[in-house]
Amino acid sequence: MNMVEQAERQGRALAICCLVLAALLLLAEVVGSRLLHSDFADGFWLGMALVCALTLMPWRRWLRPTSSLNRLLDDEGVREHRRMSCTAGFWAALLAALATAPLAHDTILAAYDVSRVVATAALVAAMIAFGTLELRAAR
Amino acid sequence: MSDTLLNTLKDERERLGLTQAALAERIGVSRKTINTVENGVFVPSTILALRLAAALDRPVEQLFRLADQ
Numbered sequence: 001m002n003m004v005e006q007a008e009r010q011g012r013a014l015a016i017c018c019l020v021l022a023a024l025l026l027l028a029e030v031v032g033s034r035l036l037h038s039d040f041a042d043g044f045w046l047g048m049a050l051v052c053a054l055t056l057m058p059w060r061r062w063l064r065p066t067s068s069l070n071r072l073l074d075d076e077g078v079r080e081h082r083r084m085s086c087t088a089g090f091w092a093a094l095l096a097a098l099a100t101a102p103l104a105h106d107t108i109l110a111a112y113d114v115s116r117v118v119a120t121a122a123l124v125a126a127m128i129a130f131g132t133l134e135l136r137a138a139r
Numbered sequence: 140m141s142d143t144l145l146n147t148l149k150d151e152r153e154r155l156g157l158t159q160a161a162l163a164e165r166i167g168v169s170r171k172t173i174n175t176v177e178n179g180v181f182v183p184s185t186i187l188a189l190r191l192a193a194a195l196d197r198p199v200e201q202l203f204r205l206a207d208q
Contacts, residue, residue, distance in 0.1 A: 004164045011169060068167075076187055077172030137171035137180070 007072035008138065014055070014073075015134035021052050022127035029120040033113060045116065052123040056082065056089075056130060081133040089126030096121035143206035148177045151195045151202060166190040 001009075025048045032041035060067075061074040096118045103109040109117075152162050159177070163170045168187065175181035176191070183191065192199040 002160075002164065004160045004170055007169050008160075008171070011171060071167065072169045075168040075172050076184055077169060077175055077181055080181055134171070137175045139174070 003068055003072060006069055010069075011073060011078070011134060012138050015131045015138070018055055018127045018131035018134075021048070021055060022124045022131070024048055025052050025120060025127070026124050029116060033116060045120075049119055049123060052127055056085065056123075056126055058082070077137060078134070081130055081137070084133060085126045085130035088129040089122040092125030093118050093122035144179065144182050144203055145206055146176065146179065146203050148173075148191065148195075148202055151197055152177075155195065162191075162194060165194045 025045070028041070028045040028048045032045045058074045058079075060070045064070050097114075100109055100114045100117050104111060104114045152159070157165075159173045160170045163173045166187070167190075172181065172183075172187075176183050176187070188199050188203060192202055195202065
Protein backbone atom coordinates (compact mmCIF):
# COMPACT_ATOMS: atom_id res chain seq x y z
CA MET A 1 0.00 0.00 0.00
CA ASN A 2 1.49 3.34 -1.01
CA MET A 3 1.43 6.59 0.95
CA VAL A 4 -1.63 8.06 -0.82
CA GLU A 5 -3.65 4.91 -0.12
CA GLN A 6 -2.53 4.91 3.53
CA ALA A 7 -3.55 8.57 3.85
CA GLU A 8 -6.89 7.78 2.19
CA ARG A 9 -7.58 4.97 4.63
CA GLN A 10 -6.52 6.92 7.72
CA GLY A 11 -8.39 10.03 6.58
CA ARG A 12 -11.59 8.03 6.14
CA ALA A 13 -11.11 6.42 9.58
CA LEU A 14 -10.62 9.86 11.14
CA ALA A 15 -13.77 11.19 9.45
CA ILE A 16 -15.87 8.27 10.74
CA CYS A 17 -14.24 8.68 14.15
CA CYS A 18 -15.30 12.36 14.16
CA LEU A 19 -18.93 11.45 13.52
CA VAL A 20 -18.90 8.77 16.24
CA LEU A 21 -17.23 11.12 18.75
CA ALA A 22 -19.77 13.86 17.94
CA ALA A 23 -22.61 11.43 18.68
CA LEU A 24 -20.94 10.29 21.93
CA LEU A 25 -20.35 13.88 23.06
CA LEU A 26 -23.97 14.79 22.38
CA LEU A 27 -25.08 11.69 24.27
CA ALA A 28 -22.77 12.54 27.18
CA GLU A 29 -24.24 16.05 27.33
CA VAL A 30 -27.87 14.91 27.18
CA VAL A 31 -27.40 12.07 29.66
CA GLY A 32 -25.15 14.10 31.96
CA SER A 33 -27.30 17.22 32.12
CA ARG A 34 -30.79 15.68 32.03
CA LEU A 35 -30.67 12.21 33.52
CA LEU A 36 -27.53 11.47 35.48
CA HIS A 37 -26.09 14.19 37.68
CA SER A 38 -22.86 12.66 38.91
CA ASP A 39 -19.15 13.41 38.97
CA PHE A 40 -18.61 10.47 36.63
CA ALA A 41 -21.03 11.90 34.03
CA ASP A 42 -19.38 15.34 34.31
CA GLY A 43 -15.91 13.81 33.98
CA PHE A 44 -17.00 11.70 31.02
CA TRP A 45 -18.39 14.75 29.23
CA LEU A 46 -15.21 16.74 29.92
CA GLY A 47 -13.03 13.88 28.67
CA MET A 48 -15.12 13.51 25.51
CA ALA A 49 -14.98 17.28 24.89
CA LEU A 50 -11.19 17.27 25.18
CA VAL A 51 -10.85 14.28 22.86
CA CYS A 52 -13.14 15.97 20.31
CA ALA A 53 -11.15 19.21 20.47
CA LEU A 54 -7.89 17.27 20.00
CA THR A 55 -9.34 15.39 17.02
CA LEU A 56 -10.01 18.68 15.25
CA MET A 57 -6.40 19.82 15.63
CA PRO A 58 -3.57 18.84 13.25
CA TRP A 59 -1.53 17.46 16.16
CA ARG A 60 0.04 14.70 14.06
CA ARG A 61 1.57 17.33 11.77
CA TRP A 62 2.75 19.31 14.80
CA LEU A 63 4.41 16.24 16.34
CA ARG A 64 6.10 15.04 13.14
CA PRO A 65 6.11 17.84 10.56
CA THR A 66 8.54 16.08 8.22
CA SER A 67 6.52 12.88 7.87
CA SER A 68 5.16 12.45 4.32
CA LEU A 69 2.07 10.65 5.59
CA ASN A 70 1.29 13.42 8.08
CA ARG A 71 1.71 15.97 5.31
CA LEU A 72 -0.86 14.11 3.19
CA LEU A 73 -3.22 13.86 6.17
CA ASP A 74 -3.03 17.63 6.61
CA ASP A 75 -2.84 18.83 3.02
CA GLU A 76 -4.54 21.87 1.51
CA GLY A 77 -7.91 20.15 1.15
CA VAL A 78 -7.99 18.87 4.73
CA ARG A 79 -6.95 22.29 6.06
CA GLU A 80 -9.83 23.87 4.13
CA HIS A 81 -12.25 21.33 5.61
CA ARG A 82 -10.89 22.05 9.09
CA ARG A 83 -11.31 25.78 8.55
CA MET A 84 -14.89 25.31 7.32
CA SER A 85 -15.77 23.00 10.21
CA CYS A 86 -14.33 25.41 12.78
CA THR A 87 -16.47 28.17 11.22
CA ALA A 88 -19.53 25.91 11.57
CA GLY A 89 -18.53 25.31 15.20
CA PHE A 90 -18.23 29.05 15.83
CA TRP A 91 -21.74 29.76 14.50
CA ALA A 92 -23.21 26.85 16.44
CA ALA A 93 -21.57 28.14 19.63
CA LEU A 94 -22.88 31.65 18.99
CA LEU A 95 -26.42 30.38 18.40
CA ALA A 96 -26.26 28.17 21.50
CA ALA A 97 -24.98 31.09 23.59
CA LEU A 98 -27.74 33.39 22.33
CA ALA A 99 -30.38 30.72 22.90
CA THR A 100 -29.27 29.94 26.45
CA ALA A 101 -28.51 33.51 27.56
CA PRO A 102 -32.13 34.29 28.56
CA LEU A 103 -32.31 31.04 30.55
CA ALA A 104 -29.07 31.90 32.38
CA HIS A 105 -30.35 35.45 32.99
CA ASP A 106 -33.48 34.10 34.66
CA THR A 107 -31.30 31.53 36.54
CA ILE A 108 -33.16 28.61 34.94
CA LEU A 109 -29.77 27.34 33.79
CA ALA A 110 -26.55 27.58 35.80
CA ALA A 111 -23.42 29.07 34.23
CA TYR A 112 -21.82 25.61 34.23
CA ASP A 113 -24.73 24.16 32.25
CA VAL A 114 -24.63 27.05 29.78
CA SER A 115 -20.92 26.60 29.18
CA ARG A 116 -21.47 22.89 28.58
CA VAL A 117 -24.25 23.54 26.08
CA VAL A 118 -22.16 26.10 24.20
CA ALA A 119 -19.06 23.88 24.11
CA THR A 120 -21.09 20.83 23.06
CA ALA A 121 -22.82 22.76 20.28
CA ALA A 122 -19.51 24.08 18.95
CA LEU A 123 -17.73 20.74 19.04
CA VAL A 124 -20.62 18.65 17.68
CA ALA A 125 -21.20 21.05 14.77
CA ALA A 126 -17.49 21.18 13.94
CA MET A 127 -17.03 17.41 14.18
CA ILE A 128 -20.08 16.64 12.04
CA ALA A 129 -19.05 19.25 9.45
CA PHE A 130 -15.47 17.92 9.30
CA GLY A 131 -16.52 14.26 9.11
CA THR A 132 -19.12 14.95 6.42
CA LEU A 133 -16.80 17.09 4.28
CA GLU A 134 -13.98 14.54 4.49
CA LEU A 135 -16.24 11.59 3.62
CA ARG A 136 -17.79 13.51 0.73
CA ALA A 137 -14.34 14.40 -0.61
CA ALA A 138 -13.22 10.77 -0.35
CA ARG A 139 -16.04 9.50 -2.58
CA MET B 140 -17.16 39.11 -12.94
CA SER B 141 -17.73 35.45 -12.11
CA ASP B 142 -16.15 33.77 -9.08
CA THR B 143 -16.71 30.30 -10.49
CA LEU B 144 -13.55 28.47 -11.46
CA LEU B 145 -13.79 25.84 -14.18
CA ASN B 146 -11.05 23.31 -14.82
CA THR B 147 -9.99 20.68 -17.34
CA LEU B 148 -8.09 18.67 -14.75
CA LYS B 149 -9.95 15.42 -15.34
CA ASP B 150 -9.46 15.55 -19.13
CA GLU B 151 -5.77 16.38 -18.81
CA ARG B 152 -5.25 13.68 -16.18
CA GLU B 153 -6.96 11.08 -18.35
CA ARG B 154 -4.92 12.24 -21.35
CA LEU B 155 -1.81 11.10 -19.47
CA GLY B 156 -3.54 7.90 -18.28
CA LEU B 157 -3.25 8.89 -14.62
CA THR B 158 -5.64 7.98 -11.84
CA GLN B 159 -6.53 10.56 -9.18
CA ALA B 160 -4.29 8.67 -6.74
CA ALA B 161 -1.35 8.67 -9.17
CA LEU B 162 -1.67 12.41 -9.75
CA ALA B 163 -2.00 12.98 -6.02
CA GLU B 164 1.20 11.02 -5.43
CA ARG B 165 3.04 13.06 -8.08
CA ILE B 166 2.28 16.38 -6.44
CA GLY B 167 2.22 15.29 -2.80
CA VAL B 168 -1.43 15.81 -1.84
CA SER B 169 -4.21 13.40 -0.92
CA ARG B 170 -6.56 11.89 -3.52
CA LYS B 171 -9.44 13.70 -1.79
CA THR B 172 -7.89 17.04 -2.68
CA ILE B 173 -7.55 16.08 -6.35
CA ASN B 174 -11.15 14.86 -6.33
CA THR B 175 -12.52 18.07 -4.81
CA VAL B 176 -10.51 20.27 -7.20
CA GLU B 177 -11.70 18.23 -10.21
CA ASN B 178 -15.31 18.52 -9.11
CA GLY B 179 -15.01 22.26 -8.55
CA VAL B 180 -15.79 21.89 -4.83
CA PHE B 181 -12.42 23.25 -3.74
CA VAL B 182 -10.55 26.17 -5.32
CA PRO B 183 -6.84 25.33 -5.06
CA SER B 184 -4.16 27.74 -3.94
CA THR B 185 -1.79 29.23 -6.52
CA ILE B 186 0.92 26.85 -5.32
CA LEU B 187 -1.25 23.78 -5.84
CA ALA B 188 -2.48 25.06 -9.22
CA LEU B 189 1.12 25.53 -10.38
CA ARG B 190 2.06 22.07 -9.11
CA LEU B 191 -0.87 20.55 -10.99
CA ALA B 192 0.11 22.41 -14.15
CA ALA B 193 3.69 21.18 -13.88
CA ALA B 194 2.62 17.58 -13.22
CA LEU B 195 0.21 17.60 -16.17
CA ASP B 196 2.66 19.47 -18.41
CA ARG B 197 0.19 22.21 -19.26
CA PRO B 198 0.17 25.98 -18.56
CA VAL B 199 -1.95 26.81 -15.54
CA GLU B 200 -4.37 28.97 -17.56
CA GLN B 201 -5.16 25.96 -19.72
CA LEU B 202 -6.14 23.95 -16.63
CA PHE B 203 -8.17 26.66 -14.92
CA ARG B 204 -10.39 29.43 -16.23
CA LEU B 205 -13.14 31.68 -14.90
CA ALA B 206 -16.68 30.72 -15.91
CA ASP B 207 -17.33 33.95 -17.82
CA GLN B 208 -14.08 33.94 -19.80
